[in-house]
Amino acid sequence: MRSICILRLSAIGDVVNACAVVQAIQRQYPEAAITWVIGKVEAKLLEGLSGVRLVVFDKKQGRQAYLQLKRDLQGEVFDCLLHMQLAFRANLASVCIKAKRKIGFDWHSSKELHSLFMSERIEAAPRGHVLDGFRQFAKAIGVEFDRPYWQLPVSAEDTQFALKKLDWLPSLKKIAICPAASNAERNWLPERYAAMADYAARRGFSVVLCGGSSAIEQQMSMDIKRYANTEILDLTGKTSLKQLLAVLKSVSLVLAPDTGPVHMAVAVGTPVIGLYAHSNPDRTGPYHFRDYVVEVYHQSLLEQTGKLASELKWGTRVKGAELMQKISVEQVQQMFDKMVQDLRL
Numbered sequence: 001m002r003s004i005c006i007l008r009l010s011a012i013g014d015v016v017n018a019c020a021v022v023q024a025i026q027r028q029y030p031e032a033a034i035t036w037v038i039g040k041v042e043a044k045l046l047e048g049l050s051g052v053r054l055v056v057f058d059k060k061q062g063r064q065a066y067l068q069l070k071r072d073l074q075g076e077v078f079d080c081l082l083h084m085q086l087a088f089r090a091n092l093a094s095v096c097i098k099a100k101r102k103i104g105f106d107w108h109s110s111k112e113l114h115s116l117f118m119s120e121r122i123e124a125a126p127r128g129h130v131l132d133g134f135r136q137f138a139k140a141i142g143v144e145f146d147r148p149y150w151q152l153p154v155s156a157e158d159t160q161f162a163l164k165k166l167d168w169l170p171s172l173k174k175i176a177i178c179p180a181a182s183n184a185e186r187n188w189l190p191e192r193y194a195a196m197a198d199y200a201a202r203r204g205f206s207v208v209l210c211g212g213s214s215a216i217e218q219q220m221s222m223d224i225k226r227y228a229n230t231e232i233l234d235l236t237g238k239t240s241l242k243q244l245l246a247v248l249k250s251v252s253l254v255l256a257p258d259t260g261p262v263h264m265a266v267a268v269g270t271p272v273i274g275l276y277a278h279s280n281p282d283r284t285g286p287y288h289f290r291d292y293v294v295e296v297y298h299q300s301l302l303e304q305t306g307k308l309a310s311e312l313k314w315g316t317r318v319k320g321a322e323l324m325q326k327i328s329v330e331q332v333q334q335m336f337d338k339m340v341q342d343l344r345l
Contacts, residue, residue, distance in 0.1 A: 001029045001079055001141060005097055008084040009039040009057055011182075012241075012260030016267050017131040017287070018084055019046065020148035021138050026051055028143045035078070037069065037093060045241040045264075048153035057093055069096040082137045088112040103140050109133075127314045131287055148287065150267035154246050161239075162246035169206035169233060173345060174251040176208045176270075179224060180217040181259035185321045188257055188275050190220055194227030195329045196255060200336065201230035208251060210244055210261065213237035252345045255332070257324070262286045271343055273335050277323035283315055294335050296326040 004025065008018045015038065026034065034051060040058040047054065055072050058065050073096065081099035083090070086109070094102065094117045104110070104118030106125075115121065122136035131148060138144065166174060179193050197207045209224060209232055211217035221236040239247060248254060248261060249268035256262050257275045263286065265272045272286035276295040285293045300318040301309060309316070339345065 001032045003033045003035070003076070003078045004029070004141070005078040005081045005099060006034065006036040006084065007081060007090060007094055007097065009037070009059070009087070009090050009093070010042055012042060012045065013263040013284070014130060015042040015046065016150070016260070016263040018134050019049070019152065019267070020131060020150050021134045022052065023151060024145040024148065025138050025141070025143050037097065041241070045245065046152070047242070048155070050151070050153065059089060066092065066096055069093060073097060080141060082141075083118060084134060084137055086111050086114050091117045103137060129283055129285070129287055152245060152267050154242065154249060154268070158242045158246040161243050162250045165233065165235060165247065166208065166250055169208075171204055171206040173205045174208055175200045175205045176210050176248060176251040176254045177224070178210045178254060178256040178259060178261040180211050180220045181257045184216055186257045186259070186278055186324065187220065188324050188327060190223035191227045192329050192332075193224045196332055196336070197224065197228045197232060198230050199333050203340070205252065207232045208247065209234045209236050210239065210247060211236040253339060258284060271339055271345070273332065273339060275324065275327055275332070277326065278318050280309055280315065292335055292339050294327055294331050296323060300326065
């Protein structure tokens with residue numbers, strides 16, 4: 001195995017989970033040249049990943065993105081392509097990649113004509129986490145591993161940025177709240193995040209707000225600060241992805257809904273309390289900290305379908321704009337106390 005191409009364009013959480021598999025492949029095939037075709041935003045997070053060449057596919061360029069991909073890979077024929085994304089855009093991108101073997105998802109998982117673009121398919125994964133599904137791609141080329149772990153690149157400059165921002169906080173114990181997901185219905189209420197900020201402060205934690213620069217993230221952070229009675233360091237919109245990764249690595253624990261920073265925190269070893277209502281946390285939750293998820297997914301799924309998750313297609317989502325409101329402050333406080341006690345934070 002001399003050359004391997006990975007095709008996974010997005011999103012942040014999925015790319016982070018895929019990274020654990022890519023690095024497991026590297027450990028077994030240290031001499032193999034690995035190329036990863038990846039989205040523009042996601043590439044900013046993984047920039048500097050040891051032993052991996054990142055080829056950026058910018059979906060905003062439309063047709064030009066495919067032409068650029070052809071130019072970037074001109075003359076290259078890979079030993080295998082691991083096509084780890086089902087989206088039709090990614091399926092079209094696979095046409096621009098020449099490989100002796102093109103390995104895609106199993107027939108059962110395939111959608112958006114994915115199987116038509118592949119010459120081989122992975123074994124169907126048992127019902128489990130997204131990352132466990134990605135493991136099947138590694139298995140298809142002879143790589144198996146037990147506990148996944150990550151070595152994400154964080155520069156000294158980004159680490160210094162995080163330490164400089166956090167050093168003035170009064171407590172060595174710090175909680176980062178990343179309150180906003182890209183899908184607004186996955187967000188908890190700002191007054192409840194504020195209540196958790198106050199609760200953590202009473203237990204000796206300094207509080208940090210993190211997020212991007214979008215309007216929904218900025219508004220969420222403003223509302224949390226308005227409701228909270230404790231001092232909060234607000235880094236919303238003030239960090240790059242790399243700097244955010246460094247911040248998440250430097251805090252004691254993270255509180256967040258179903259969003260990318262959940263998986264970023266797991267990758268740098270920081271405990272996560274995840275809040276889930278629409279997606280099964282057994283499938284998309286924080287991989288090493290799924291025991292600390294506060295969820296109303298299974299209850300809501302039963303109410304809407306009359307069935308358990310085990311009786312439905314794996315990954316079935318629950319619909320409803322108000323579902324996150326079913327998660328109470330008391331539930332999250334109890335999980336906070338359990339995590340602090342269990343992990344001696």
